[in-house]
Amino acid sequence: MRFSEILHLVWLNIKESKTKVLLTSLGVVVGAATIVLVIAIGHGGEVDVQEQFKTLNVGAIEVSVSTSADMADQMAGGMMGGFPGGMGGFPRSGGGSGGSLRPSGGGGGGMGGFPSGGQSNNFTQAQRGVTLTTTDVSDILSLVPNVSSASLISSGTGAVLTDELDSETDETIVGCLPEYQSISNLTLLAGEFFTDDDETNKSKVAVVGYNLAKNLFGGAYAAYGNAMTIEGKTYDVVGVLDSMGAVSTGTSPDDSIYLPYSTAQKYVLGNSATPKIVAIASDVKEVETVMANIKAVLADNYPKGNFTLTDAGSEMEAATTSANTLSMLLIAVAVIVFIVGGIGIMNVLFVSVKERTQEIGILKALGSSKKEILMQFLIEANMMGTFGGVIGVIAGFALVPVVRLTGMTVEPLPVGGVLALVFAIVTGTLFGFYPAYKAAQLMPIEALSQE
Amino acid sequence: MEKVISMKDIRKWYQVGENRLEVLKSISLDVVEGEYLAILGPSGSGKSTLMNIIGCMDHFQEGTYWLTGQPVHELNDAQLTHLRNQQIGFIFQKYHLIQKYDVLQNTMMPLLIRGMSRKQAAEISMEKLTMLEMGERVHHKPNELSGGQQQRVAIARALVGQPKLLLADEPTGALDSATGKEVLKLFSQLHKMGNTIVMITHDLKVASYAERVIKIVDGELYENETFDSETVTVCKEG
Numbered sequence: 001m002r003f004s005e006i007l008h009l010v011w012l013n014i015k016e017s018k019t020k021v022l023l024t025s026l027g028v029v030v031g032a033a034t035i036v037l038v039i040a041i042g043h044g045g046e047v048d049v050q051e052q053f054k055t056l057n058v059g060a061i062e063v064s065v066s067t068s069a070d071m072a073d074q075m076a077g078g079m080m081g082g083f084p085g086g087m088g089g090f091p092r093s094g095g096g097s098g099g100s101l102r103p104s105g106g107g108g109g110g111m112g113g114f115p116s117g118g119q120s121n122n123f124t125q126a127q128r129g130v131t132l133t134t135t136d137v138s139d140i141l142s143l144v145p146n147v148s149s150a151s152l153i154s155s156g157t158g159a160v161l162t163d164e165l166d167s168e169t170d171e172t173i174v175g176c177l178p179e180y181q182s183i184s185n186l187t188l189l190a191g192e193f194f195t196d197d198d199e200t201n202k203s204k205v206a207v208v209g210y211n212l213a214k215n216l217f218g219g220a221y222a223a224y225g226n227a228m229t230i231e232g233k234t235y236d237v238v239g240v241l242d243s244m245g246a247v248s249t250g251t252s253p254d255d256s257i258y259l260p261y262s263t264a265q266k267y268v269l270g271n272s273a274t275p276k277i278v279a280i281a282s283d284v285k286e287v288e289t290v291m292a293n294i295k296a297v298l299a300d301n302y303p304k305g306n307f308t309l310t311d312a313g314s315e316m317e318a319a320t321t322s323a324n325t326l327s328m329l330l331i332a333v334a335v336i337v338f339i340v341g342g343i344g345i346m347n348v349l350f351v352s353v354k355e356r357t358q359e360i361g362i363l364k365a366l367g368s369s370k371k372e373i374l375m376q377f378l379i380e381a382n383m384m385g386t387f388g389g390v391i392g393v394i395a396g397f398a399l400v401p402v403v404r405l406t407g408m409t410v411e412p413l414p415v416g417g418v419l420a421l422v423f424a425i426v427t428g429t430l431f432g433f434y435p436a437y438k439a440a441q442l443m444p445i446e447a448l449s450q451e
Numbered sequence: 452m453e454k455v456i457s458m459k460d461i462r463k464w465y466q467v468g469e470n471r472l473e474v475l476k477s478i479s480l481d482v483v484e485g486e487y488l489a490i491l492g493p494s495g496s497g498k499s500t501l502m503n504i505i506g507c508m509d510h511f512q513e514g515t516y517w518l519t520g521q522p523v524h525e526l527n528d529a530q531l532t533h534l535r536n537q538q539i540g541f542i543f544q545k546y547h548l549i550q551k552y553d554v555l556q557n558t559m560m561p562l563l564i565r566g567m568s569r570k571q572a573a574e575i576s577m578e579k580l581t582m583l584e585m586g587e588r589v590h591h592k593p594n595e596l597s598g599g600q601q602q603r604v605a606i607a608r609a610l611v612g613q614p615k616l617l618l619a620d621e622p623t624g625a626l627d628s629a630t631g632k633e634v635l636k637l638f639s640q641l642h643k644m645g646n647t648i649v650m651i652t653h654d655l656k657v658a659s660y661a662e663r664v665i666k667i668v669d670g671e672l673y674e675n676e677t678f679d680s681e682t683v684t685v686c687k688e689g
Contacts, residue, residue, distance in 0.1 A: 005563045016551040362547045365508060366608075367536020367564045369529060444508045448547060 001372050010379045017352075024348040025388030027341025028427060032392020032420040033399060034334040039416030040400055042327030044409035049319045051245055057183055059148075059281035060312040061291055063298065065130050065274060065305065130305045132275045134261070137177070139301060140279055144293040146286040150279035151177040152261050158268045160257065161229040162216045171212060172256040173230065175264025175273075183278055186253060190224035191239035198238075199260040204267070206230070207239040211254040230257065233267050287311045338423055342431035345384055349377060349435035353442075360439050361447025370440040377436030378429060385428015389421040396420060454517070455616050455647045456482035456505060461514035463500060474500045475511065476670040482649060484615070487642040489650045489661035490672075497670040499620070502651040506539055506618050507531040519615045536564050540609030544621035546601040548593040554580065554604050555589040561612040572611075579607040583637070599630035606637065610646075617641065619650040623657055635660045 014021050137150045153176040159168040180186070181193040186207075194205045206228060208216065213223035223240050244253045259268065261275075281290040291309045298307050353360070360373055397417065403410045461478040464471045474497045482488055492498035503509035504516065507523055508531075516523040519538050526534065540561075541547075548557045555576055562572035580586050583603040593601050602622065609617055619638070623631030639660060642648055650661060658664045666673040 001564050002566055002568075005569070008569075012551060012556070358547070359549050359551075362549055363560070363564075364532065365506070365535065365541055365547070366561050367532055369532050372564070445503050448543070 001368065003375075006372060006375050006379065009376055010383060013376075013380060014383060020348065020352075021384055021387065024345055025384050025391065027344040028338070028385055028388025028424045029341075029392040029395060031334060031338035031341045031427065032389045032424045033396035034337050034392075035331075035420035035423055036393055036396025036412060036416045037399060037403060037410070038327065038330035038334045039419065040396070040410045040412040041330060041403070041408060042323065043413050043416075044411040045323035045326055046320070047411050048409045049316065049323050057185065057280050058313045058316060059284050059287060060183065061279045061281060061287065061294065062310050062312070063132065063277040063279065063294060064308050065132065065276075066308045130302050131271075132277050134177075136298065136301055137277055139297050140277065140294055143297050144279075144290055146282045146290050147294075148280045148282040149179040149183055150277055151180040151183055152275045152277055153177075153180060154261065154264060154269050154273040154275040155256075156269050156273060158230045158257075159232075160216065162226070164216060164218050168229075169216075171216075173264060173268050174256050174258050175261040175269055175275075176258060177261050180258075180278070183280055184253070186244070186258075187242040189220050189240045189242045191237070193239055193258075194260050199262050202262045202266055203260060204233055204235045204263060205238045205260065206235040207241060207258040208237050209241050209252065209254040209256045209258075210243040211252070212257060213237075213240045228257075230259075231268050235259070281311075284313055287313055334423075338427045341388070342427040345381055345428055346431040346435060348384075349381055349432055350438070352380075353377065353435050353439045356439075357442065357447045357450045360442050361444050361450070364442065364444035365448060373442075374436050374440035377439045378432055381428045381432020381436065382425060383428070385424045385426070385432070386421070388428070389424025392424060393417045393420050452483040452485065453519075454481055455484050455486070455519055456480060456649070457515075457517040458505075459515045461504065461511050461516060463504065463509075463511040463513075474670050475504070478514070478670075478672055480665070480672060482616075482647065484647055485642075485645055487638070487648045487650075487660075487662045489652055489658035489664045490667055491652055491655060491658040491664055492667035493653055496667045498651050498653070498667045500670075501667060502618065502620050502649075505616075505649060506541060507535050536561060536612070538615045540612060540614035540617045542602070542605050542609050542617065542619040542622050544624035546593070546598075546605040546625070548601055548604055548608075550593050553590050553592055554585060554596070557593065557604055558589075558608045558611055561608060565612065575611050576607065579610045580604070583607050597630075598626050599633060602626060602630075602634050603637070606634075606641075610641070615647060617646050617648045619648065621652055621654075622650060623652075623654070631657070 132152060134152055137152055140150050141147055153174065155172060155174040157170045158173040160171045161168045177199060178193055178195055186193065188207070189210065191207070193207055194203065197203070198205050208223050208228075210220055213220045216228060217223035217226055217237075220240050223237050226237050228235050228237060241253055241258075265271070265273065265275075277294075279290070279294060281287045288311075291311060295307065295309060298305060363373060397412055400410050400412050458478055458480040461475055461480075462473070463475040464473045466472075478501065490498055490501060500509065504511050505518075507518065507526075511524070514524065518534060521534055521538075523531065523534070535541075549560075552560075555573060558576040558580055559569070559572040562575060563569065567575075577586065577589065580589055583606060585600060585603050585607060588596060588600065588604075593604070596604065602625075622638070623634055626634060635657060638648055638650065642662070648661070650657070652658050664674075
């Protein structure tokens with residue numbers, strides 16, 4: 001029999017039992033839609049992680065002074081990472097206080113950064129009054145191999161006023177070295193980041209985050225070249241950051257004002273701020289060694305100091321692993337749905353073979369081969385799988401906006417649709433094979449004798 | 452004349468525990484081209500088994516069977532399937548039309564199975580259906596037809612492939628007597644047109660339409676060479 005004729009017979013059968021085909025395909029529809037959504041949710045998780053960590057350099061290591069609270073956490077096995085400061089995110093640490101500054105979470109345990117999972121190395125002895133300085137940064141850069149750059153960073157809030165505003169507003173102020181731009185992958189929409197000269201001269205220059213530029217000046221480009229007052233002092237806006245979007249935790253660069261470290265320290269944050277050091281390992285594989293060496297350098301500088309060192313790579317890995325685990329879990333659910341759907345197809349086809357036993361007998365008596373009977377049933381199962389798959393993929397994509405309403409990040413991928421369709425077809429074909437085989441093996445006289 | 456069927460010492464039995472239940476006991480039968488043969492037997496005589504074997508739908512344990520020169524006893528399932536399609540036209544008691552197909556699709560099936568194009572198969576089928584006065588009903592489903600009409604469709608389906616043998620199993624069994632007579636007249640016409648017909652029946656009156664009648668009793672064949680419908684006498688062959 002010509003293949004086109006087998007297809008024609010399949011079509012006649014499907015046409016005669018539309019409702020049955022629809023109901024049978026339902027399991028596959030659910031399975032395919034689940035696969036599409038699972039992959040979309042999984043990818044959404046990855047995008048989330050990437051988005052949250054996009055300003056992080058994988059080789060970034062954050063060094064902060066531990067407090068007694070940190071120590072308690074460590075001793076309790078808390079492994080809380082150790083990123084203090086409302087600034088959150090890896091390089092953007094905060095804390096400190098002084099002047100009119102309202103410290104944002106500084107100290108220990110505030111945890112802007114990451115949950116557990118990072119490598120924390122702590123000195124066993126806490127010491128009050130230890131403050132990291134540019135000398136420590138210089139020592140790390142000169143003494144520790146495989147460190148490409150390092151910056152001091154300190155943050156807090158400061159009262160800000162511009163011509164656009166009627167009154168002062170409290171905003172996040174970050175003091176850092178010029179290297180911090182490359183360390184944090186900060187890109188500029190307009191202007192430039194401040195320079196070493198600005199740092200040396202304690203210049204009153206500022207780089208403003210995207211959202212803040214809009215809030216303070218009415219527009220990102222309007223901010224550039226304009227002036228603003230922070231804690232009563234006037235600053236020139238030398239640069240405006242590109243929109244960075246959401247970050248893992250803490251305050252986004254979009255909502256921060258960056259000042260040279262020395263300037264921030266002198267005019268905004270004061271001496272009581274708790275600065276941190278962010279160093280970048282030039283080779284990601286050397287992060288552990290670099291951390292040990294930094295620890296050694298700091299131990300030498302502060303024999304009684306107690307520091308927390310955390311690396312971004314481990315944190316990212318932990319977050320990615322979490323996202324992947326969720327994806328795997330959801331995929332397992334989808335596979336189970338497919339198996340259930342496949343069993344549904346198999347059952348219906350078994351019933352169909354039973355119902356159509358006489359028809360199979362007639363076809364065999366007239367000379368249809370086993371292969372043709374097998375093909376007919378297999379294609380039918382395959383069609384049910386394909387049909388269910390197509391509907392399921394469409395349904396999956398259609399449900400994406402609905403799932404988004406729950407607040408979940410869902411990023412559908414074309415590959416999800418393809419995979420779901422392939423799964424659906426394979427499920428239909430695999431589970432259809434046995435009933436099709438049984439149909440093909442029927443003896444014509446036995447099949448004909450059945451009512 | 453060329454032999455369409457040539458059976459020699461065909462035996463078939465079923466093993467029931469330690470007992471062997473013999474259904475066909477050394478059957479020998481020759482049917483030549485153009486012959487119209489009726490195999491007459493009561494229920495349980497083995498006539499259906501014999502029909503299934505003639506129709507290449509059942510196996511036998513001993514003997515040789517040649518169908519249109521093909522050694523059926525040596526062929527595998529696939530070859531038997533092919534032989535059925537090429538050489539045998541089946542007419543069943545219950546018509547055995549596929550209910551979801553229309554008259555034309557049912558009639559075309561043997562040709563489509565052969566790999567013929569749909570257009571050509573439809574032309575040939577239309578010719579046979581018209582000959583059997585079913586040309587106006589080609590797009591009806593079987594359940595929209597009377598028993599006699601369904602049997603005509605079944606006969607058209609059996610004829611489309613121009614088989615060497617028309618094998619009819621109780622062709623009037625499901626019909627009223629008037630319709631049955633019409634079908635039997637149709638068989639006579641087909642016989643006159645040169646078709647070879649083997650008809651299985653339990654009804655003496657039906658068998659009387661054939662030119663040759665063989666009786667089967669307890670798996671053995673008995674033949675009356677000069678069959679007379681009024682005075683049926685059956686004597687053992689040879």
